[in-house]
Amino acid sequence: MIVATPHFQHTTLGIAALKAGLHVMWKKPISAHKADAERLIAAANARPELTFSGMFQMRVEPRYQKLRKLVRDGELGDLIRVIWIMTDWFRAEAYYQSSDWRATWKGEGGGVLLNQCLHQLDALQ
Numbered sequence: 735m736i737v738a739t740p741h742f743q744h745t746t747l748g749i750a751a752l753k754a755g756l757h758v759m760w761k762k763p764i765s766a767h768k769a770d771a772e773r774l775i776a777a778a779n780a781r782p783e784l785t786f787s788g789m790f791q792m793r794v795e796p797r798y799q800k801l802r803k804l805v806r807d808g809e810l811g812d813l814i815r816v817i818w819i820m821t822d823w824f825r826a827e828a829y830y831q832s833s834d835w836r837a838t839w840k841g842e843g844g845g846v847l848l849n850q851c852l853h854q855l856d857a858l859q
Contacts, residue, residue, distance in 0.1 A: 737761060740835040741843050745770035748786075749777045757785040762852050764788050766843020790856040798857055818854055825850070 735751045737744055738761040745765050751758045758778070765771035778786035792798050804810055835841025842848050 735759070740833070740841060741766040741848065742835070742841065745774050748774045752777045752781050752784060752786070755781075755784065758787070759785075760788040762788055762790055762856075763843075763848055766848060790853055792853050792857045816858060818858065820854060823850075823853075 735747075735756045736759050737747055737751070739747060741763060744760065744763070745767075748758055748760070748764070763771075765774055775786075778784070805813065830837040833841075837845060837849070839845050
């Protein structure tokens, strides 16, 4: 099952899917709250025969894969500091107005930090 719903629904849907014997792939984040994430991970650990995975779409974009390869192969030398400016990922107002939960602390559990910033942090890892 692929879960791409509002963040606050992830824990309930994920646990139900795992109990039903389904493999689960998440569109980040696995949960908006630490306690819920821990419950979800415990449910996944209870079903080791199932795949439980999170997905960040930047990982599969060729430009980020190329950059990762350059860094891993040492082509850029030892990285001491990274300055990351992302100018090509703009969200128009229509994106935020497409549902009541987007861009709200209550709906996303962390606003833009949880909705957008996770992608950059993941890519930098």
